[in-house]
Amino acid sequence: MDNHFLWGGATASYQCEGAWNVDEKAESMWDHYLHQENLENGDVASDHYHRYEEDIRMMSEGGQNTYRFSLSWPRIIKNKEGEINLKGIEFYTKILDTCKKFNIEPFVTLYHWDLPQYWEEIGGWLNHDVCVAFAQYAKVCFEYFGDKISLWTTFNEPKWFVVNGYKIGNYPPGYQDTAKTMQAAYNVMYANSLAIEVFREGNYSGEIGIVHSYTPVNGVDDSIETKIAMRYADNYCNNWILDTAALGEFPIDLIAYLSKSYDISFMKPEELRKIKQYTVDFIGLNYYSRTLVKSYTEGETQLQFNHSGKKGESKVLIKNWFEQVKDPSNETTEWDTEIYPKGLQDGLVEAYKRYKLPLYVTENGIGVREDVSVDQINDEYRISFMNDHINAIFNAIDLGCDVRGYYVWSPFDLYSWKNGVEKRYGLVAVDFVDNQVRKPKASYYWFKKMIETNGALI
Numbered sequence: 001m002d003n004h005f006l007w008g009g010a011t012a013s014y015q016c017e018g019a020w021n022v023d024e025k026a027e028s029m030w031d032h033y034l035h036q037e038n039l040e041n042g043d044v045a046s047d048h049y050h051r052y053e054e055d056i057r058m059m060s061e062g063g064q065n066t067y068r069f070s071l072s073w074p075r076i077i078k079n080k081e082g083e084i085n086l087k088g089i090e091f092y093t094k095i096l097d098t099c100k101k102f103n104i105e106p107f108v109t110l111y112h113w114d115l116p117q118y119w120e121e122i123g124g125w126l127n128h129d130v131c132v133a134f135a136q137y138a139k140v141c142f143e144y145f146g147d148k149i150s151l152w153t154t155f156n157e158p159k160w161f162v163v164n165g166y167k168i169g170n171y172p173p174g175y176q177d178t179a180k181t182m183q184a185a186y187n188v189m190y191a192n193s194l195a196i197e198v199f200r201e202g203n204y205s206g207e208i209g210i211v212h213s214y215t216p217v218n219g220v221d222d223s224i225e226t227k228i229a230m231r232y233a234d235n236y237c238n239n240w241i242l243d244t245a246a247l248g249e250f251p252i253d254l255i256a257y258l259s260k261s262y263d264i265s266f267m268k269p270e271e272l273r274k275i276k277q278y279t280v281d282f283i284g285l286n287y288y289s290r291t292l293v294k295s296y297t298e299g300e301t302q303l304q305f306n307h308s309g310k311k312g313e314s315k316v317l318i319k320n321w322f323e324q325v326k327d328p329s330n331e332t333t334e335w336d337t338e339i340y341p342k343g344l345q346d347g348l349v350e351a352y353k354r355y356k357l358p359l360y361v362t363e364n365g366i367g368v369r370e371d372v373s374v375d376q377i378n379d380e381y382r383i384s385f386m387n388d389h390i391n392a393i394f395n396a397i398d399l400g401c402d403v404r405g406y407y408v409w410s411p412f413d414l415y416s417w418k419n420g421v422e423k424r425y426g427l428v429a430v431d432f433v434d435n436q437v438r439k440p441k442a443s444y445y446w447f448k449k450m451i452e453t454n455g456a457l458i
């Protein structure tokens, strides 16, 4: 492990900042949706807006040398006319200066799902104009923060927010519509290329990538039917983001298939040329688990998501494509996430072979219910989870992959989308009842030791 390897944690603005209507921040799509549905929200969350200094200091004291976080578009841009909120600029400038003070390398995401509500009101990701607005917002960020950031990413997990927001309907804007899903997916990937164009043409220093929710695909057997199902699953789970962002092309077989049933005339040749031209410098992979599939046999499409934390509620079946199955020999979390570290090793090897770009593991972690009232939280399950996944990264590096960093999700407890604050991922506990007080868990100290010993602990 070389000395420049990045070890740290990742957060997202909506999930940690709180201060949802402070200092002239505009409303985000998530503020609006959760208020309207009367669901647990991130109005206060971890109160990182006021406690960022303590959080970044704890990262540094915990041996970490990097922090991945996102900028909130509605905190920075007040309205669709593009008016800049200088108080938002000031807030992120303070975060970046604090990172510098504590020798923490910032790794910054431009979009982690908190679309300004003023854009959602005029169609959000279905409105093609949002692509240019995203690129303009990106330019504001490059201009104000460019000298303090050398690792940028455009989007966090296009697949996740597009599929959940437009096909499953469990995230805002809550559609269940395949045509809209395709349109939103296309606009996001086009916006990605426009932001990269701004970055390249502006000659900003550093590198720019994208972050993907990576679920490497395995099949239940070696049959031809399973192999076909695997290809469908890979296109659905991974390729439409990674091929498009890294190689500049949507998967041809996916487009050919969809064009038989849907109008895809929104994919304009001149825009596809731009997507081909402006590709990423590196890839961030968020790894929680893999997708194990068998071939489709029967039934309508079912995409059920577990937000209750009661095992057995999730289901993925796409008619004519594939069905996701469970491997009973592996443990799952209460939210049905299979614990499968080998998938990270295999996935890194596969991604490096296919894209030949530097890779970062931009999220990895385990979400559980925890009693944080005890003096010392002994989260040995998290230590074991991280140990096995970091070991998988070491194996991938030994096999020749260029992996440059590891970010645990999350450095401290956050609000989890639609699951609330009871699903905890942090190395540091946040007391959501008592004033957001911080308390390091055993995993925080383990991670520190692991970094200090350069992985010898694994």
Ligand code: BG6
Pocket: 012, 015, 156, 157, 160, 213, 286, 363, 367, 409, 415, 416, 417, 419, 423
């Ligand atoms: C990733 C997201 O998909 O997974 C995070 O980038 C998210 O924002 C994390 O919180 C864990 O998912 P969840 O639903 O358990 O919070």
